[in-house]
Amino acid sequence: xxxxxxxxxxxxxxxxxxxxxxxxxxxxxxxxxxxxxxxxxxxxxxxxxxxxxxxxxxxxxxxxxxxxxxxxxxxxxxxxxxxxxxxxxxxxxxxxxxxxxxxxxxxxxxxxxxxxxxxxxxxxxxxxxxxxxxxxxxxxxxxxxxxxxxxxxxxxxxxxxxxxxxxxxxxxxxxxxxxxxxxxxxxxxxxxxxxxxxxxxxxxxxxxxxxxxxxxxxxxxxxxxxxxxxxxxxxxxxxxxxxxxxxxxxxxxxxxxxxxxxxxxxxxxxxxxxxxxxxx
Amino acid sequence: xxxxxxxxxxxxxxxxxxxxxxxxxxxxxxxxxxxxxxxxxxxxxxxxxxxxxxxxxxxxxxxxxxxxxxxxxxxxxxxxxxxxxxxxxxxxxxxxxxxxxxxxxxxxxxxxxxxxxxxxxxxxxxxxxxxxxxxxxxxxxxxxxxxxxxxxxxxxxxxxxxxxxxxxxxxxxxxxxxxxxxxxxxxxxxxxxxxxxxxxxxxxxxxxxxxxxxxxxxxxxxxxxxxxxxxxxxxxxxxxxxxxxxxxxxxxxxxxxxxxxxxxxxxxxxxxxxxxxxxx
Amino acid sequence: xxxxxxxxxxxxxxxxxxxxxxxxxxxxxxxxxxxxxxxxxxxxxxxxxxxxxxxxxxxxxxxxxxxxxxxxxxxxxxxxxxxxxxxxxxxxxxxxxxxxxxxxxxxxxxxxxxxxxxxxxxxxxxxxxxxxxxxxxxxxxxxxxxxxxxxxxxxxxxxxxxxxxxxxxxxxxxxxxxxxxxxxxxxxxxxxxxxxxxxxxxxxxxxxxxxxxxxxxxxxxxxxxxxxxxxxxxxxxxxxxxxxxxxxxxxxxxxxxxxxxxxxxxxxxxxxxxxxxxxxxxxxxxxxxxxxxxxxxxxxxxxx
Numbered sequence: 001x002x003x004x005x006x007x008x009x010x011x012x013x014x015x016x017x018x019x020x021x022x023x024x025x026x027x028x029x030x031x032x033x034x035x036x037x038x039x040x041x042x043x044x045x046x047x048x049x050x051x052x053x054x055x056x057x058x059x060x061x062x063x064x065x066x067x068x069x070x071x072x073x074x075x076x077x078x079x080x081x082x083x084x085x086x087x088x089x090x091x092x093x094x095x096x097x098x099x100x101x102x103x104x105x106x107x108x109x110x111x112x113x114x115x116x117x118x119x120x121x122x123x124x125x126x127x128x129x130x131x132x133x134x135x136x137x138x139x140x141x142x143x144x145x146x147x148x149x150x151x152x153x154x155x156x157x158x159x160x161x162x163x164x165x166x167x168x169x170x171x172x173x174x175x176x177x178x179x180x181x182x183x184x185x186x187x188x189x190x191x192x193x194x195x196x197x198x199x200x201x202x203x204x205x206x207x208x209x210x211x212x213x214x215x216x217x218x219x220x221x222x223x224x225x226x227x228x229x230x231x232x233x234x235x236x237x238x239x240x241x242x243x244x245x246x247x248x249x250x251x252x253x254x255x256x257x258x259x260x261x262x263x264x265x266x267x268x269x270x271x272x273x274x275x276x277x278x279x280x
Numbered sequence: 281x282x283x284x285x286x287x288x289x290x291x292x293x294x295x296x297x298x299x300x301x302x303x304x305x306x307x308x309x310x311x312x313x314x315x316x317x318x319x320x321x322x323x324x325x326x327x328x329x330x331x332x333x334x335x336x337x338x339x340x341x342x343x344x345x346x347x348x349x350x351x352x353x354x355x356x357x358x359x360x361x362x363x364x365x366x367x368x369x370x371x372x373x374x375x376x377x378x379x380x381x382x383x384x385x386x387x388x389x390x391x392x393x394x395x396x397x398x399x400x401x402x403x404x405x406x407x408x409x410x411x412x413x414x415x416x417x418x419x420x421x422x423x424x425x426x427x428x429x430x431x432x433x434x435x436x437x438x439x440x441x442x443x444x445x446x447x448x449x450x451x452x453x454x455x456x457x458x459x460x461x462x463x464x465x466x467x468x469x470x471x472x473x474x475x476x477x478x479x480x481x482x483x484x485x486x487x488x489x490x491x492x493x494x495x496x497x498x499x500x501x502x503x504x505x506x507x508x509x510x511x512x513x514x515x516x517x518x519x520x521x522x523x524x525x526x527x528x529x530x531x532x533x534x535x536x537x538x539x540x541x542x543x544x545x546x547x548x549x550x551x552x553x554x555x556x557x558x559x560x
Numbered sequence: 561x562x563x564x565x566x567x568x569x570x571x572x573x574x575x576x577x578x579x580x581x582x583x584x585x586x587x588x589x590x591x592x593x594x595x596x597x598x599x600x601x602x603x604x605x606x607x608x609x610x611x612x613x614x615x616x617x618x619x620x621x622x623x624x625x626x627x628x629x630x631x632x633x634x635x636x637x638x639x640x641x642x643x644x645x646x647x648x649x650x651x652x653x654x655x656x657x658x659x660x661x662x663x664x665x666x667x668x669x670x671x672x673x674x675x676x677x678x679x680x681x682x683x684x685x686x687x688x689x690x691x692x693x694x695x696x697x698x699x700x701x702x703x704x705x706x707x708x709x710x711x712x713x714x715x716x717x718x719x720x721x722x723x724x725x726x727x728x729x730x731x732x733x734x735x736x737x738x739x740x741x742x743x744x745x746x747x748x749x750x751x752x753x754x755x756x757x758x759x760x761x762x763x764x765x766x767x768x769x770x771x772x773x774x775x776x777x778x779x780x781x782x783x784x785x786x787x788x789x790x791x792x793x794x795x796x797x798x799x800x801x802x803x804x805x806x807x808x809x810x811x812x813x814x815x816x817x818x819x820x821x822x823x824x825x826x827x828x829x830x831x832x833x834x835x836x837x838x839x840x841x842x843x844x845x846x847x848x849x850x851x852x853x854x855x856x857x858x859x860x861x862x863x864x
Contacts, residue, residue, distance in 0.1 A: 084749060089657070110282040114755035124746035127769045136764065137754040142283065186750070193754055282757070290757040294655060300647030301656075304729055305664055308671045311682060318685075363578045370575035383579045386586050392848035393589070393841060394787025396814045400821070400837045404592040424585060431582065457571035485675025488789035488814065492822040512677045516790060519681050527685075534681045538674065545673045549666070 029258075033060040035197060035227045036081060036116075041095030043076055043085070043251075050076045052251045054095070058197070058244075063219060063228045065242035065259070067235055069274065072248040074231045078199050081229065082116040083109050099197075114141060117195035121202045123182035125174035125189075130166050133174050133185060137193035152192060159225075160188035161218050180211025187218065191226070198222065200230040204237065216241050235275065239263050247271045312538070319535025327532050332498050332509075338525040342533055344500050348415070348508035349484065352494060355419025355504070356426055356483055361476055364430020371431065372438035373460050383431075391428035398424050399489030407493060413507035418494025422483045429479045437471030438464060470555050474548040481544035485537060487512035511537050590841075597835035599827045608835060614800040614816075616824070621832035623839055625800045629717060629810035630840075633792060634785040636721025636806065637728055642778060644725070645732030646767075649774075652733065653740035654762055665737060672730040680794030683723045688714035688795055691722070695807075712807040715797035721806070723791045728781035735780065735855065739773030740766060776854030783847040787840065789814035813840045 036058035043051035051073050058064050058081075066074035076085070083104065085091045097104045104112050114137075126133050134153045138144040144152045153170070157163040162184040166177070174185055183203060190198060200219075204212040219228055219241050232238050238245050239259060246256040247270070255262060255271045266272045326341045333340035367387075371380050402421035407413055441464050449459040465472070487510075494508050496517065501508035511533055518530035600608060600621060611622025648668070652661045691698075692714045702708040712718075743766045751761040767774070797809020798819060813836050824830040 082753065084753065087745075087749065087752065108282045110286075110755040110757060112755075113753055118749075118753040120746055120749060120753075122746060124744070124750040126747065126750065126765050127771075136751070136756075140286070140754070140756055140760055140764070189750075190754070282755075286757055286760070290759040293759045293763070294651075297647045297651035297655065300644045301651040301664060303644060304648045304668050304671070304733060307726055307729075308667055308674075311671075311674060311678070314682060314686065315678070363581050366575045366578035367582055369571075370579040374572055374575060379579075383582060386583050388848070388852060389845060390582065390586050390589075392783055392844050394789065394814060394844055396787070396789045396817050397589075397593070397837045397841050400817070400834055401589045401592055403821075404596050404834070405588075408596075427582060427585070431579075455568050457567040460571065481673065485673075485677065487675070487677045488818050491818055495822060512675060512790075515677050515681060516794070519677075519684055520794060530681060534678050538678055541673055541675060542670060545670060 029059075032057075032062070034058070035060040035100065036229075037096075037098045038077075038080075039096040039098075041077070041080060041093065041097065043073075043080060044090075044092040045088070046090040050251050051080075054253045056246055056253055056256050058227060058229055060227050061223060061225075062243040063223055063230065063241055064244045064246065065238035066229070066231045066246050066248055067233070067238050067274070068248035068254075070233070073251040074246075074248040075201055076251075077248070077253075078201055078229060078231050079118075081197070081199055082113050082118055084118065114193050115195055116197040116199060117190035117193060118199040118201065119183070119186050119190050119203050122206050123179060123186050125177075125182050125185055128174065129171045130174050130177070130185060131170040134189050134192045137189060141193060143193070156188045156192040159191050159222065160184045161214065161221070162188055178211075180207050180214060183207060183211070183215065184218065187215070191222075195226065197227045197229065200228065202231050202233060205233065212237075235263075247274060249274070312542075315531065315535045315538050319531035319533070320539075322528060323532045323535065327529070327536070331500070332514075334498075336523065340529075342509070342511065342514055342529065344497060345509040345511045345514040345533070346536075348494070348497070348501055349511045351415055351501075351504070351508065352419045352422055352490070352510055353480055353484060355416065356422035357476070357480060359420065359423030360426025360430055360479065360483075364427045364479075365434045365472070367427070367431040368434025368438060369460060369465075371435045373456070373464070387428045387431050390424075391432070394488075395421075395425060395486050396488040399491065399493055402489065402493045410505075412505075413493060413495035414505045415494055415501060415508045416504045418490045418508065418510070419504075421489035421493050422486060425483050425486065425489070426479050429482065430475065433475035433479070434472060437468040437475060440471065441467045470551060474551050477544050477548040481541045481548070484544075485512055485541050487516055491516075593834060593838040593841060597831050597838055599831040600835050601831075603828065608832070609839070612802055616820075616829050619826075619828055621828065623813070623836055625802050626811050626813040626816050626836060627839070628802045629720075629796065630786055630812040630814070630843075632717050632806070632810065633720040633724055633796065633812055634782055636717070637724035637785045638778065638782060640722065640725035641728045641732060641781060645729045645777075645781070646736055646774060648729070649733045649736035649740055650762055650767075653737045654758070654766070661737075665734065668730050668733050671726075672734070676727070676788055676790040677794075679723055679727055679791040683719060683791055683795040687723060688719050691716075691719055706804045707806050710803070710805040710807050713797070713809070715795050715809055716807050717796060717803075717810040718806040720792045720796040720810070720812070723795055724785045724788055727788060727791060728785050731781045731784060732774075732777045735777035736770070736774045739770040739777075742773075743769045772854050772857055776851050776856075779847055779851035779854060783844050783851060786847065787814055787844055789818050793818050813837075 034057045039055050041051055041054040042049065054077055066078065068074050079085045080093055080097060085093065086109065099112070099115065126136065128136070131153055134156050135149050138149060138152055154163060157166060162181060165181060174182065177185060204215055207215070216237065219230070222228060230242065242259045244256065245259045245262045247254045247262060249270055255266060255268045262271060263275055266275060326339065328341060328346060329343050330341035331344055332342065371383060399421050401424065402417045406417035406420060445463055445467055446459050449463045454462070490510050490513050494510055496513050497507050497509045515530050515533045515537065518526040518533070521527065604611065604621065608621065609623050609627070611620070612624040613620045613622050614625055652665055656664065692712070695712050698708060747765050747769055748761050751765045756764065792812050793815035796812060796815055798811055798815060799809035800811045800816065803810065817833050817836055821833050824833055
């Protein structure tokens, strides 16, 4: 039986105490601030229950990954964090989700989404120029005034490591970019509204390995300024980029811990089976 | 926080779209209601059985117009359906690419020609050489209008028949022609028949091409070589006349025509939707 | 074997002949229009299109008043119909739940099946009196422009424009609704995830994405309104003159053909009416062609 050997990517050193997260238990590792917390979250599509009693924390300025086989609910859970599920008609949520201690269901949904941004599985640039794509968020929020928009767009593109590649064609259509570039554009677009949290829903699944590597580098760089939650079907990716990892199975959060613990020393058998490739 | 202005714009604009829909739907309901009240309520048996009375004399009916419309539609169907249907068979079953493209393009072209221009065409072809108006020329005009519609709808419904059905027949040794006529066409039966119904309903209401082909007749029109009254042209003639009695009859005729057209339309669409097709 | 083959051959030949008939008919149509308008074409040449006199008595015929009337009424129809049509399409595609959307769309599409003469009937007896009653209001708000000046007798280019707008709305709604629904969900989600409101998402992202198809529906609606005959001739006033005001009566190409063709005497008069038919034919071909190019290109875009 071989434990996977990728090095932990974060500089969070191994805690002396390993603490398997039971579903009902919430113990914060020392020194971590809670950015988002879910308590006993259930999710229904009509009569089908997709999430069962999820409780967990997302820590500030850390990268948290959700892994699990297809259909386990990891994307569904991600989409509750910015209330994106509300576009679906018979989706129902009960339970609590707090952002910096505030109940997200009591916040204005547009305001929530400004603070918790999202990048999707396939790049979805708007039918506008590169510049206008990035500028869209700040423009509608009115947060940046006319002349400041240019600088703001440049800054967002730099944060997404795309500036050098597009600085000479800012007013060309976004559809002229490659898939990997379009995805970084979407990241830049999400960053342009200065979110506190960035949700990434399998952002590399439609990209080639080189583009994927660029985005993983980007995640390291962004972590200092932004809390990141990433859903990935690629375990190695989670092991490479994430500080904390949650393993989902059939709508339940089976285990949540430091990435190194999950991959080297998982507490639950199901986690171990998944990590070692027995299923999924 | 979402600004009041953005919230207000959102609410107002979305409501306006509802208003637009209400206007569109309301118009149809208004037309139906108004015709029912003004035309349907004063409908008598005489309308269907009596000839028009001399100008200025009240009473009478539109029996000749009803029969005239029926004769015109008969000619039109005999011209339009066979040519259109068989043309559609060609496009669906035999078509090569370049020639089929030309045929489809021309069909769409002919479809877009205003009905009054088709009337001029029938006039130059038949009325001019013969020196008189006739049922035949009116029927030709309507028939020419039916052809492009018949081609397109036949082609669509024939193409919708799965390839597997054709292959099954041919694998049993059936020739292409036999496959088409014994398997494909029966399989597309519902669509083809409703296509004919919708086609007839469409030309039944046409007035413009009849004005100078079939022209009109205060009496019975015998045979095919005499001018004939038709329901739509009577409606027009009576509506713009100064006689109150005629205007009332125009309403009755309008009601009858509308009921005919809408009944065929609704029936055809319901048959199609039951079978999972979209009406074209 | 021989019998089988000849069966196929017969089917092929018969169906091919029918397909060829379309081509032949269309060619014949253009030919007949061209041939029978020879007299005025030789007499007036291109000036036919810019002459504004239409006098059967003196034999002076010009197409300008009819081209003007056709363009103005169709323009007004689009001016009123586009916001209403696109607005309703947005509601039906984005806001209404599926069952209601389908039911309402079904009803709206029935509007397209209502014969033109019925719209004319309602035009004369309902719309025109209503507009006459509303005249003070319209004049009050818009009377300062030359577009709403002069006397108003009900039958006018305004009435024709309003009737036409109602007739073309179903086409705009039907096609626009389809292309809006075809916009990928990820586009909407992208905007919502940035904090956009539903309206901002629809207006800033969804509509631009669907814009080519919507334009196509507008061109299609325009092509229909150019050729509309009965509803127009019943409410436009049938005056072959050019007036700036929408309150004034006017005439359209289709309407004058409908009214004068049966009684036209002489090759010049009849030929001029047929030449008008040729002009109308050309106009609708061009607009329809543009419409199809636009609608076709959206289906390709959506697929990619």
